[in-house]
Amino acid sequence: MIERTFIILKPDCMEKNMAGKVLDRLFTKGLKPVGMKLVRLDDRILTEHYAHLKDKPFFPGILKFMSRSPVIMAVLEGEDAVNVVRLLCGPTNSTQAPAGTIRGDFGKDVQENIIHASDSKETAVTEIARFFKKGELC
Ligand code: IDP
Ligand code: MG
Secondary structure, three states: OEEEEEEEEOHHHHHOOOHHHHHHHHHHOOOEEEEEEEEOOOHHHHHHHOHHHOOOOOHHHHHHHHOOOOEEEEEEEEEOHHHHHHHHHOOOOOOOOOOOOHHHHHOOOOOOOOEEEOOOHHHHHHHHHHHOOHHHOO
C-alpha cells in the first residue's frame, strides 16, 4: 500500500555533509519526497517528539544533540514506506547496525545515528502533522 513516512536527517548527518548520500539511498529505493525543509529544532518540539524517552538519563543529551545544527526534515511516500525506510536505516545503535544500512554505514553510536524515521503508520501520521503544515506538502 502507498503510504507516507517522516524522516529527520540529524545534526551529525548534516555536519558530516552526508545528507546527499542518505537521500540518494532513499530516493534510489523509490521513495518520493512530498515535503522537505531545513530547520533548527528547539527544545519544545524535541520534548514533544521524544516524549517516549523523557524519563531516560540520556534525554537531556538528545535535546542538546538534536538542536546543535540545522536538520533536514522530509515526508516520503512509497509502497510500505514506513517499514521500507526503517529497514534502510537499520537498528538504533549504529555500532550494531549491519553494513549496508544507513546507520551501519554512516552512524557513530547509539545517539549519533544519522537519521530519524517514523516507527509505525500511526506515528508517521502524528509526526507529519507535528512538523509540516498541510500547505507544505505537495
Ligand atoms: P529510533 O530512533 O531507532 O526509533 P528510539 O528508541 O526512538 O530509537 O530513540 C530515539 C533516539 O534517541 C535515537 O535515534 C538516538 O538518537 C537516541 N537514543 C536512543 N537510545 C539512546 C541511548 O541509550 N543513549 C543515547 N541516545 C539514545
Ligand atoms: Mg523512535
